[in-house]
Amino acid sequence: MQKNVTIKDIAREAGVSIALVSFVMNNRVEADGKNKYRVSESTKERILEVARRMNYRPSSAARMLRQGRTHVIGVILSDLANIFYGTIAKELEKVAYKHGYTLIFGSTEEDPERFGRLVQSFMEKDVEGFIVVPAQGSEECMTRLVHSGKPFVVIDRYHPDFNVPTVLTDNEDAMRTAIKALQKQGATKIDMVSYAMRISSMTDREKAFRETLGPDAKIYHLAFENVEQEAEKVADDLIARGTDGVITASNVPGVAIVKALFKRGIHIQRDIKFVGFDYSNIYGLFDPAIPYMLQPLHEISIQAAEYLFQIIAMQDKGEDISKIHDRIILKATLQ
Amino acid sequence: MQKNVTIKDIAREAGVSIALVSFVMNNRVEADGKNKYRVSESTKERILEVARRMNYRPSSAARMLRQGRTHVIGVILSDLANIFYGTIAKELEKVAYKHGYTLIFGSTEEDPERFGRLVQSFMEKDVEGFIVVPAQGSEECMTRLVHSGKPFVVIDRYHPDFNVPTVLTDNEDAMRTAIKALQKQGATKIDMVSYAMRISSMTDREKAFRETLGPDAKIYHLAFENVEQEAEKVADDLIARGTDGVITASNVPGVAIVKALFKRGIHIQRDIKFVGFDYSNIYGLFDPAIPYMLQPLHEISIQAAEYLFQIIAMQDKGEDISKIHDRIILKATLQ
DNA sequence: CTGTTAGCGCGTTCAA
DNA sequence: TTGAACGCGCTAACAG
Numbered sequence: 001m002q003k004n005v006t007i008k009d010i011a012r013e014a015g016v017s018i019a020l021v022s023f024v025m026n027n028r029v030e031a032d033g034k035n036k037y038r039v040s041e042s043t044k045e046r047i048l049e050v051a052r053r054m055n056y057r058p059s060s061a062a063r064m065l066r067q068g069r070t071h072v073i074g075v076i077l078s079d080l081a082n083i084f085y086g087t088i089a090k091e092l093e094k095v096a097y098k099h100g101y102t103l104i105f106g107s108t109e110e111d112p113e114r115f116g117r118l119v120q121s122f123m124e125k126d127v128e129g130f131i132v133v134p135a136q137g138s139e140e141c142m143t144r145l146v147h148s149g150k151p152f153v154v155i156d157r158y159h160p161d162f163n164v165p166t167v168l169t170d171n172e173d174a175m176r177t178a179i180k181a182l183q184k185q186g187a188t189k190i191d192m193v194s195y196a197m198r199i200s201s202m203t204d205r206e207k208a209f210r211e212t213l214g215p216d217a218k219i220y221h222l223a224f225e226n227v228e229q230e231a232e233k234v235a236d237d238l239i240a241r242g243t244d245g246v247i248t249a250s251n252v253p254g255v256a257i258v259k260a261l262f263k264r265g266i267h268i269q270r271d272i273k274f275v276g277f278d279y280s281n282i283y284g285l286f287d288p289a290i291p292y293m294l295q296p297l298h299e300i301s302i303q304a305a306e307y308l309f310q311i312i313a314m315q316d317k318g319e320d321i322s323k324i325h326d327r328i329i330l331k332a333t334l335q
Numbered sequence: 336m337q338k339n340v341t342i343k344d345i346a347r348e349a350g351v352s353i354a355l356v357s358f359v360m361n362n363r364v365e366a367d368g369k370n371k372y373r374v375s376e377s378t379k380e381r382i383l384e385v386a387r388r389m390n391y392r393p394s395s396a397a398r399m400l401r402q403g404r405t406h407v408i409g410v411i412l413s414d415l416a417n418i419f420y421g422t423i424a425k426e427l428e429k430v431a432y433k434h435g436y437t438l439i440f441g442s443t444e445e446d447p448e449r450f451g452r453l454v455q456s457f458m459e460k461d462v463e464g465f466i467v468v469p470a471q472g473s474e475e476c477m478t479r480l481v482h483s484g485k486p487f488v489v490i491d492r493y494h495p496d497f498n499v500p501t502v503l504t505d506n507e508d509a510m511r512t513a514i515k516a517l518q519k520q521g522a523t524k525i526d527m528v529s530y531a532m533r534i535s536s537m538t539d540r541e542k543a544f545r546e547t548l549g550p551d552a553k554i555y556h557l558a559f560e561n562v563e564q565e566a567e568k569v570a571d572d573l574i575a576r577g578t579d580g581v582i583t584a585s586n587v588p589g590v591a592i593v594k595a596l597f598k599r600g601i602h603i604q605r606d607i608k609f610v611g612f613d614y615s616n617i618y619g620l621f622d623p624a625i626p627y628m629l630q631p632l633h634e635i636s637i638q639a640a641e642y643l644f645q646i647i648a649m650q651d652k653g654e655d656i657s658k659i660h661d662r663i664i665l666k667a668t669l670q
Numbered sequence: 671c672t673g674t675t676a677g678c679g680c681g682t683t684c685a686a
Numbered sequence: 687t688t689g690a691a692c693g694c695g696c697t698a699a700c701a702g
Contacts, residue, residue: 006695008694019674019675019697023697040673058459061399063695065678066678070395079425081421081425083416085421086421086424087415089421093440097456121432125395255616262620353682353688353689354682354688357681394679397681398682400695401683402682402693
C-alpha cells in the first residue's frame with residue numbers, strides 16, 4: 001500500500017508551509033476575519049484541492065497525542081447480547097457520533113473481575129471517560145474508578161455508598177405504576193418474580209412492591225446463572241398459591257416465568273395477569289398483550305452522554321469534578 | 336488533576352535513560368539474553384518499582400503514532416439492538432480483547448448511507464481493518480472499501496459481485512436441514528416467510544427452499560420497515576391456504592409470523608409446525624419447542640477476527656492482500 | 671494582511 | 687545502556 005499522505009506532503013505539493021495546511025484543514029480560517037489567522041481565498045482553495053486530490057486523511061494518533069484528547073469513551077455494560085443493553089449501546093453510539101466521540105464497549109456479565117479488567121483495559125486505551133453499569137459486587141473497583149479521577153457516569157443502577165454521577169429510571173415509581181396496572185386488570189393476589197441480583201434496579205422495585213402491597217408480599221428471586229430451571233419451581237409455586245397477578249422485575253426473569261407458566265397450561269393474561277419490566281418480544285404474543293414498564297433508553301443514553309461530556313469539559317477547565325454527584329432520574333412509562 | 340506520568344518522569348526518578356525505561360516496559364529484556372537488549376536485573380526491578388509507585392500509564396496515542404498501529408478494528412453490523420448482532424458483537428469483543436485489539440461498533444440499520452458514513456468515520460479513526468455486515472444496496476460503498484486497500488472481512492452475507500474475504504454460514508445446507516426437520520414433524524404443505532431484503536442470507540435460503548420443494552413453493556417477503564403489519568396479512572393467507580409447515584428466514588420475521596398466527600388462535604406446533612432461523616426466546620414457549628437453525632456465532636466471530644488479523648499481518652509484511660478472497664463457510668446446527 | 675519557523679507531545683528504536 | 691531522531695499535526699511567536 002502507498003504510505004499515508006501527511007500534512008507535509010500537502011504542503012510540499014501546494015507550495016506552502018505545513019502550518020498553513022493545518023490551519024486550513026482545521027477551518028481556522030474565516031473570511032470575516034474573526035479568527036486569528038487569515039489566508040487568502042485562493043491559497044485556501046488550492047490547499048483544499050490538493051488535499052482532496054491526494055486523498056489526505058489526518059492521523060488521529062498525531063492529533064490525539066498533540067491535543068491530549070482521544071475522543072473515546074469506554075462503555076461497560078452488563079451484556080451486549082441482551083436486548084436491553086444492546087439498545088442502550090446503539091443509542092449511546094448515536095449520541096456519541098454526533099459529538100464526534102467514539103465508543104468502545106465491554107460486557108461484564110455481572111462479574112466484578114471482568115468489570116475491573118475492562119476498566120483497566122479501557123484506561124490503557126486513554127478513554128476520556130466512562131459510562132458504566134457496575135456489575136453486582138464491584139464496589140471495590142468502583143472505588144478505584146472514583147479515585148482515578150477519570151470522569152464517568154453510572155447508568156441503570158446506583159449503589160447507596162457511592163455518590164457519583166448517575167442516570168437512571170425511577171424504579172419505585174415504575175413499580176407503583178405497574179401494580180396499579182395489574183390491579184386495574186383485576187388481579188387481587190399479586191406476587192413478584194425478581195432476580196437474585198442485589199442491584200438497585202431490583203431492590204428499588206422490590207422495595208416499592210412491599211411498600212405498596214405490604215411487608216409479606218411474596219417476592220421470588222431467580223439466580224442469574226440458572227434462571228430457566230428456577231423459573232420452573234416458581235411457576236409451580238405460583239399455581240399452588242393461587243396467584244392471579246405477577247410482576248416480573250426485568251426481561252430475562254419475565255420471559256422465563258411466562259414461559260414456564262404457559263407450558264403448564266396456564267392461560268396467560270386470563271388465569272394469571274402480568275406486568276413486565278423492560279421490553280421483550282414475547283409480551284405481544286398474548287391477548288391482551290402483557291403490558292410492561294418501558295425505561296426511556298433513548299433519553300437515558302442522551303442524558304448520560306451529555307452529562308459525561310459536561311464533566312469532561314469541566315475537568316478540562318481545571319474545575320474539581322470530584323464533588324459532582326447529581327442523580328438524573330427519569331420516568332418509565334407503561335406500554 | 337495531576338498531569339500524566341510519562342516515561343521521562345520514570346527515567347528521571349530512576350536515574351536512567353528513557354530508552355531503558357521503554358525497553359523494560361515493553362518486556363524487551365530477558366534474563367536468558369535472547370532479546371536484543373539486556374538490562375541488569377536490579378535496574379529492571381528499580382524501574383518497574385518506580386513505574387508502579389508513580390502509577391505510570393503509557394500513552395496509547397504516542398505508541399500509536401510511533402508504530403503506526405492503532406490496534407483498533409471497526410465493526411459495522413446491521414443492528415446492535417438485535418440479539419443476533421448483539422451476540423456477534425459480544426463474541427467479537429472477546430476475541431479482539433485476547434489479541435490486544437479494541438473494537439468500535441456501528442449499526443447500519445440496513446441503510447447504505449449509514450454504512451458509508453460509518454466506513455468513512457472509522458477510516459478517520461485509523462482503524463487497522465474492518466469486520467462488516469454490508470447493508471443491502473451498499474455495493475458502491477463496498478467498492479470504495481475494496482479500493483481503499485484497508486483490510487476487511489465480510490460476515491453474515493456475501494455479494495456475488497465481490498470476491499472478498501468472507502465468513503458465513505452455509506445457508507443452503509441449513510435450509511435443507513430445516514426442511515427435513517419440518518417434514519419429520521409431519522408437515523406436508525410447507526411455506527417460507529422471508530425478509531424482503533435481497534441479501535445472500537435470505538436469497539440462499541430461498542434458493543435452497545425452492546430447489547428442494549419445487550419452483551412453485553410459496554415464499555412470502557416481509558418488508559424490513561413494516562414487519563408486524565405485513566405478518567398479519569401473511570398469517571391470514573397461510574391459514575387460508577391450509578399451510579401446515581412454515582420456515583422463517585430469520586428471527587424478526589419468525590417472531591412476527593408466529594405472533595400473528597398465535598393471536599389468530601392457531602395452535603403453534605400442532606396446527607402449523609415451524610422451523611426458524613436464528614435464536615429467539617419465543618421458540619421455547621411452545622410444545623414441542625420450535626426448532627431453529629443456529630448459526631455458529633462464536634465460531635464465526637473467531638474465524639472472522641483471526642482471518643482479519645492474518646490479512647493485517649500480511650499487509651504489514653508488504654504482501655499483496657488484494658487477491659485474498661477465501662470464503663469460510665460454517666455449518667448451522669438444528670437446535 | 672498573509673504566511674513561515676520551530677518546538678512540542680510521548681513512546682520507540684537505531685546507532686553508538 | 688544511552689542519546690537523539692522520528693512519527694504527525696498543532697500552535698505560539700515571528701517576519702515580510
